[in-house]
Amino acid sequence: MNAVSILFRREMRLAMRQSADSLMVIAFFVIAVVLFPFGVGPEPNMLARIGPGVIWVAALLAAMLSMDRMFMGDYEDGSLELLVLSPVALEVAVCIKVLVHWLTTGVPLICAAPLLFVMMNVPGEIWPVLLLTLLLGTPVLSLIGSIGAALTLGARRGGVLLSLLILPLVIPVLIFAAGAGDAVLYGEGAKANLMLLGGVLLAALALTPWATAQALREAVA
Amino acid sequence: MHYFANPTRFQRLSRRVEPWLLGLMLICFAAGLYLSLFASPVDYQQGHTVRIMYIHVPAAWMALFCYTAMAVSAAVALIWKHALADVAAKATAPIGAAFTFLSLVTGSLWGKPMWGTWWVWDARLTSVLVLFFLYLGYMALRDAFDEPGRGARASAILVLVGFVNVPIIKFSVDWWNTLHQPSSVLRMQGPTIHPDMLTPLFLMAAAFQLYYFWLLLIRIRCELMSNRVRALRHRQAAAG
Numbered sequence: 001m002n003a004v005s006i007l008f009r010r011e012m013r014l015a016m017r018q019s020a021d022s023l024m025v026i027a028f029f030v031i032a033v034v035l036f037p038f039g040v041g042p043e044p045n046m047l048a049r050i051g052p053g054v055i056w057v058a059a060l061l062a063a064m065l066s067m068d069r070m071f072m073g074d075y076e077d078g079s080l081e082l083l084v085l086s087p088v089a090l091e092v093a094v095c096i097k098v099l100v101h102w103l104t105t106g107v108p109l110i111c112a113a114p115l116l117f118v119m120m121n122v123p124g125e126i127w128p129v130l131l132l133t134l135l136l137g138t139p140v141l142s143l144i145g146s147i148g149a150a151l152t153l154g155a156r157r158g159g160v161l162l163s164l165l166i167l168p169l170v171i172p173v174l175i176f177a178a179g180a181g182d183a184v185l186y187g188e189g190a191k192a193n194l195m196l197l198g199g200v201l202l203a204a205l206a207l208t209p210w211a212t213a214q215a216l217r218e219a220v221a
Numbered sequence: 222m223h224y225f226a227n228p229t230r231f232q233r234l235s236r237r238v239e240p241w242l243l244g245l246m247l248i249c250f251a252a253g254l255y256l257s258l259f260a261s262p263v264d265y266q267q268g269h270t271v272r273i274m275y276i277h278v279p280a281a282w283m284a285l286f287c288y289t290a291m292a293v294s295a296a297v298a299l300i301w302k303h304a305l306a307d308v309a310a311k312a313t314a315p316i317g318a319a320f321t322f323l324s325l326v327t328g329s330l331w332g333k334p335m336w337g338t339w340w341v342w343d344a345r346l347t348s349v350l351v352l353f354f355l356y357l358g359y360m361a362l363r364d365a366f367d368e369p370g371r372g373a374r375a376s377a378i379l380v381l382v383g384f385v386n387v388p389i390i391k392f393s394v395d396w397w398n399t400l401h402q403p404s405s406v407l408r409m410q411g412p413t414i415h416p417d418m419l420t421p422l423f424l425m426a427a428a429f430q431l432y433y434f435w436l437l438l439i440r441i442r443c444e445l446m447s448n449r450v451r452a453l454r455h456r457q458a459a460a461g
Contacts, residue, residue, distance in 0.1 A: 098281055151375045155365035164361055165379060168354040168386075171347070211382050218374040 001090045011100040012177030017061045022104045029062035033116045044121045051120035052181035066105045067145040068159045075153045081220045090213040133177035136197045138217045143204040150215035228445045246431035253424030261421050273331040279426040280324035287317025292384045295377035312392035318356035344393040345401040355383040408444040
């Protein structure tokens, strides 16, 4: 337990020292969404219709930006090897890293989202549902992204490659999350979509640390 | 299984099997194409466009089969360090990507006259498109490392992770009721297609399958040879 909390504090401290990284993610998120009214026209009904989907796509792309940093620093300065050798199971270390990644990118994304709801004229009754989808969905992005980040360590053009690998895998998250908002608008209730999203989160939570840990072992082998 | 891990032994065997595969494949293709293009009945609703099915459906089956084969080979390569399984996974990827692309294109050509649209965002179509991206991602990741062994291991993990998509594709038409028709051949209650159409379909599927194995043997041999060339080059460079 002690080692786990030490590791968590180390990760948090590292992330806080480079808080510009997560600020950049938020800035990208906001700017990407703000581009849409210019692209499709500022008609309020249209913006309300596409708003939830646009916000989710932008959140996804923004999360991609921060993904390749997840293990890169540790890989470059050699502390990843120590992490692999340490008494803390690598799967647990991966979970901590994912948690810290989510706290420093996912949570700020969720905090910035209401601002974008206003700008995209998203109807007030789907705000809670959308925030809930972000709450359930962004950890999945961090979890699945950790696999990609571990696999592309030491690869050429790692960042672009990471998007190619991860984006197809997170499409279900996007479908269920955007579907939840639509379901409320059409009066169906978002329960089914939220349950599916929760299921995806639980499955990702159970499976991805193993895959990521294995990929990290291959990276330092 | 480790008996065939020896490349020389594998090459000897594959040379012997290859003409048989080629012959069988040509027979299946000839019979399947004749039956499907000329001898099979015209659909009462779709007319002659139904004949696209004899390419489209086997290609889609092969797209799933190739990915499954890749996942199995990748697992074998990761767990038992079986060198040939790894080569097989690498050799399968472009073939699978080609089959996936073929099924997407023929599906689009079939969809235009039947559904009135080239493309819909239906669960089956979308999940097959994702499968195509997974193939591309696999090939890109495999090539992205300077050390080939690292690329092989990283991409093997990726294939196993992406395997979640295969059951989703298989059951997508049962779970979501969208434009694509539900499964009509591989289902619990038996096929709903008339035998006159089913026979050419299975012949074409067999032909596609044999084509895959034939191509796989050639590609594996090719890969083994280029490995040997690389090893010789290294030795030459080391000798100065």
